Amino acid sequence: MKLAVERWGVAFQNPVLLAAGTCGFGEELSDVVDLEALGGFVTKSVTLEPRRGNPAPRVAEIGPTMINSVGLANPGLARVRSEKLPWIRAQLRRARVFVSLAGRTVEDYLELLEGLDGEEGFIGFELNLSCPNDRGRRPFALDPDAAARVVAGARARSERPLLAKLAPNDPELADTVRRVEEAGADGITLVNTLPGLALDAARGKPLLGAGQGGVSGPALRGLGLLAVATARSVTALPLLGVGGIVRAEDALEYLLAGASLVQVGTASFADPRAAERIVHDLERWGRRSRVASVDDLVGAAVARPEPLTTTAAGD
Numbered sequence: 001m002k003l004a005v006e007r008w009g010v011a012f013q014n015p016v017l018l019a020a021g022t023c024g025f026g027e028e029l030s031d032v033v034d035l036e037a038l039g040g041f042v043t044k045s046v047t048l049e050p051r052r053g054n055p056a057p058r059v060a061e062i063g064p065t066m067i068n069s070v071g072l073a074n075p076g077l078a079r080v081r082s083e084k085l086p087w088i089r090a091q092l093r094r095a096r097v098f099v100s101l102a103g104r105t106v107e108d109y110l111e112l113l114e115g116l117d118g119e120e121g122f123i124g125f126e127l128n129l130s131c132p133n134d135r136g137r138r139p140f141a142l143d144p145d146a147a148a149r150v151v152a153g154a155r156a157r158s159e160r161p162l163l164a165k166l167a168p169n170d171p172e173l174a175d176t177v178r179r180v181e182e183a184g185a186d187g188i189t190l191v192n193t194l195p196g197l198a199l200d201a202a203r204g205k206p207l208l209g210a211g212q213g214g215v216s217g218p219a220l221r222g223l224g225l226l227a228v229a230t231a232r233s234v235t236a237l238p239l240l241g242v243g244g245i246v247r248a249e250d251a252l253e254y255l256l257a258g259a260s261l262v263q264v265g266t267a268s269f270a271d272p273r274a275a276e277r278i279v280h281d282l283e284r285w286g287r288r289s290r291v292a293s294v295d296d297l298v299g300a301a302v303a304r305p306e307p308l309t310t311t312a313a314g315d
Contacts, residue, residue: 001286002293003279005039007238007260008161008186010123012039012096015294016251016279019242019265020045020100020126020165021070025084026092032272037279039261040096042189043084045128047102048111050076055209059269060198062207062215066266067198069213072102077115089121097122098163104137106146110153117158124161127154127185130192141167141192144176148183155184163240165189166231168223177231187238189263190227194220217266220244225257229302232258236305246274248281255294256301 003014018041023029025043035041053073060067075084080099088097099122103109109127116125127150130141140147147164154162164180166173168191177188193214198207206212221244228241241254242263251262267274282294291297 001283001289001291003283003286005260005294008124010096010161012261013094014039014279014282015255015259015261016275016282017041017096017098017240017261017263018268018275019263020128022265022268025080025088026095026097027084027087029268029272030091033268034276035092035095037276038095039279040098040123042098042100042126042263043080043122044074045072045100045102046074046077046080046112046116047072048077048108050074050079057207057209058213060207060213062198065215065217065219066269067196067208067213067215068193069208069210071210077112081116081119085116085119085121092121098124098126098161100126100128100165102128103150106149106153109150110157113154113157117160124163124186125154125158126163126165126189127151128165128192130165130167139167141165141176142170144172144179147176148179151180151183151185161186163187163189165192166227167192168194168220168227168243173227173230174234177235181235181237185237187240187260188231188235189240189242190231190259191220191224191243194223216243218244218246221250221253225253228254228257228259232299232302232304234305245278248278248285251278251282252285252297255297256299258299258302258304260295260298 005012020042054069054071101112164185193216196215224243238260240261241259246267264275
C-alpha cells in the first residue's frame with residue numbers, strides 16, 4: 001500500500017504523526033524515536049511567555065487510560081524561536097512539523113503567529129482551541145464565535161496551513177467545524193483530551209496535583225472516531241484523527257471515518273516507538289489486503305460532503 005499522502009501541497013511520507021505534547025519539539029525524543037520514519041509531528045503547544053505548568057503530579061494512569069494536567073508547560077515564544085526551531089531546521093528533512101499555539105485570548109494567538117510565521121522549518125500551525133488543562137476560562141472550541149475569531153485572525157496573518165484543534169465534548173461540533181472552515185481553517189484536528197477527574201480512594205484526594213485533567217488513551221477512541229465522522233459529514237477539509245490510537249487497526253478506523261492523517265499520543269508514553277510500529281503495520285496490512293493507497297481508505301466508511309463554496313454578494 002502506498003503510504004504517502006499529499007495535503008495542502010505538502011507530501012507526507014506516511015499518515016502517522018506524533019500528537020502535540022508527546023514529543024516536545026522533537027529533540028527530546030530524537031535519541032529513542034526515528035522521527036524521520038514518521039509523517040511528522042506536532043510540537044508542544046507554545047505560549048507567549050514560558051510556563052512552568054501545573055503542580056505535580058501531572059500524569060496518572062487509570063487502567064489503560066491516562067489522565068494528565070501538564071498545564072501547557074513550555075519554554076515560551078522567544079526560546080522556541082531561538083532554540084527549538086533551529087534544531088528542527090538542522091535535523092529534520094522528511095518529517096513534516098506543525099507548531100501548536102495556545103493562548104488565553106484571541107490576541108495571544110495572533111501575537112504568537114506573528115512571532116513565528118517568518119521562521120522556517122515547519123509547514124503550518126495547529127491552533128490549540130480545546131485544551132481543558134488551562135483552567136479559568138472556557139475553551140475556545142466550545143465558543144464557536146471565539147474560535148472563528150482566532151482562525152480568521154490567523155488566516156489574515158499567515159498563508160501556511162492552519163489546523164483548528166477541536167474538543168470531544170462539543171455538543172454542536174458540526175456547527176463549530178463549519179464556523180472554523182468559513183473563518184479560513186485548512187484542516188481540523190479531532191480530538192483533544194476529555195476533561196475528567198481521577199481520585200485516590202485511600203487518600204481521599206485527586207491523583208493529579210491540579211485536581212482535574214484531560215483523559216486520553218483507548219477510552220477516547222470512540223469519541224474521536226465519532227467526531228471525525230461528524231466532521232466529515234459537513235466538510236471536505238482534510239481531517240487529522242487523534243485519540244486512543246495504539247495499533248495500526250486503530251489508525252485504519254480513523255482513516256475509514258474520514259481522517260487523512262492520524263496522530264499518536266498516549267501510546268507513545270508507554271512505548272516511544274509506537275508510531276513507528278504503526279507505520280510498519282499499516283504498510284504490512286496494505287500489502288496483505290491489496291489496498292493500493294491510503295487515499296483509497298480515507299472516508300470510505302462515511303458519506304463525503306461537497307467542498308464549501310462561497311456565494312458572491314448579489315447572487
